[in-house]
Amino acid sequence: MTGSALLHPPREWSASLAVLAGGAAHTYGDLDARSRLRAQHLLAEAATPDLDGARVGFLMAPGSEYVATQWAVWRAGGIAVPLCPDHPARELEYVMDDADCSALIGAGETGRRMEGPASERGIPFHDVSATNEGRLALHSPDSGPLPRITEDRPAMILYTSGTTGRPKGVVTTHGQIEAHITSLVGAWRWTRDDRILHVLPLHHTHGIVNALCCPLYAGATVEFAGGFDPAVTWERLASGEISVFMAVPTIYAKLLHAWDAAEGPTRRRWARGAGALRLMVSGSAALPVRVFERWEEITGHRLLERYGMTEIGMGLSNPYDGERRPGTVGQPLPGVDLRLVRPATGRVLADGVEAMDPGASGEIRVRGPMVFSEYWRRPRETEAAFVDGWFRTGDEAVLEDGYYRILGRRSVDILKSGGYKISAIEIEEMLRTHPAVHDCAVVGIPDEDWGERVAAAVVPAPGGSLRSDAIAALLDPWVRERLARYKVPRAWRCVEDLPRNAMGKVQKPAVLVLFGVGAGPLHSPPG
Ligand code: MLC
């Protein structure tokens, strides 16, 4: 049996506070009972004793409903497919169809968006809003065995952008998620006394595993802020009730802007409060050194930067106790085998904390019990992602004085904006289906706060306008209807032709020049 502390919280935690959201408090006992009831309901509706790996998509605002649903799907033997409330219908439908969901669950206004898609697909929709909970209890058997959940069973599919077209589903098992959790719980010293302020989206590994599953595994409390708002976040950090905070670099940058704009007494109160936290982590994108330094200057707190990826969980972390070095991501986390390899030759340049070829940079490759099993229904891509059992991350790094430093992505077609991974190819393919677009190229413009911002150079279809503002006005709303808003280009240029080399291949560094960005290393992390 695995995930025991998550799926079967110890009895002595029953009265402890697990989740705080929107002013309501939920104990471990409450979540345990609700998730059991929901699991039984799911099984009764499916008329089976075990969902046996059926995919269940769910959509709801961050809060106790989310946790009870995630646990329910797991306890019923299903695979959890969390959906993002901010996504437009087409993006949601892509995920539910690619994952081939056999049921959808929703709560509140947000969740009712699932009702239509469920009926179109002829699959059940379960409304688990609080108001519906009583009805659910009536229609479900009040006891009965739940299936045995072994560690090799698939637990979750998270969608991640890659170098090819639409996002791929990353499948992790219960054992892989538990290995990810236990590594972090140990390294970052989670205890029952902790309370995390949760501001991250719940369709990616950072928000789901690091900031939600870890504290719940340890018996701590998760306080959902209901999304990210700089002033609300500062107030809660300064409340004296929060011990842990985790965010992407853009959030720290936005918090610094809010601090700069605040009055003297507010500044002092915020800074003093935040400085008293036990742990503040940054990850999902490069933390600019100046943000690290400014944060320390203001709060006295040295942010702990770590490196991870949907496919591997967390790989590298600055030490909890030792020196946290700005611009670096520390050393391999417990249980993680990590090395640097020169892809062309396979030569190992560094292994763990040992450098074979000091100063040489190479691709990060990872092995270990937390590494994912497969891309959902994409055997060829799964096979191509591994070499001799090692996962190829596509990230370039160097080991310097015992600390890893991320140099950037090997592919120019993967962008990171606000901590979200974005595929240039996906946006280009979408844009090319618009009748006003003959061709296009998408790049990431370096940006102080966002890391990168999405930019699109467009060759209009014959007879179309060559004005950048006209193409922006036409395409912006069209893209918003189809893709998540963080994928919408923020800058547009109309051009007669895209810059190409002699082979006819689009030259992305030259496309960047169209946006006023000098040619140079494309994806070096800022700072
Ligand atoms: C919002 N906007 C973005 C954006 N997020 N633009 C580019 N990139 C993004 N990521 C746009 C909005 O559409 C809006 O424009 C404008 O910016 C302001 O939006 P906002 O809603 O006010 O911004 P905010 O809510 O402050 O969002 C910023 C953010 C959010 C940083 C809180 O992006 C976020 O939650 N990022 C976290 C992503 C994450 O969890 N990644 C982890 C992946 S797992 P307009 O024009 O629409 O008004 C992973 C592994 C690992 O990477 O190692 O952890």
Ligand code: AMP
């Ligand atoms: P995702 O696929 O959304 O899980 O994003 C994973 C990617 O985020 C990694 O492959 C890295 O490129 C990037 N990343 C995560 N953490 C860091 C970090 N601390 N510094 C630089 N890049 C990071």
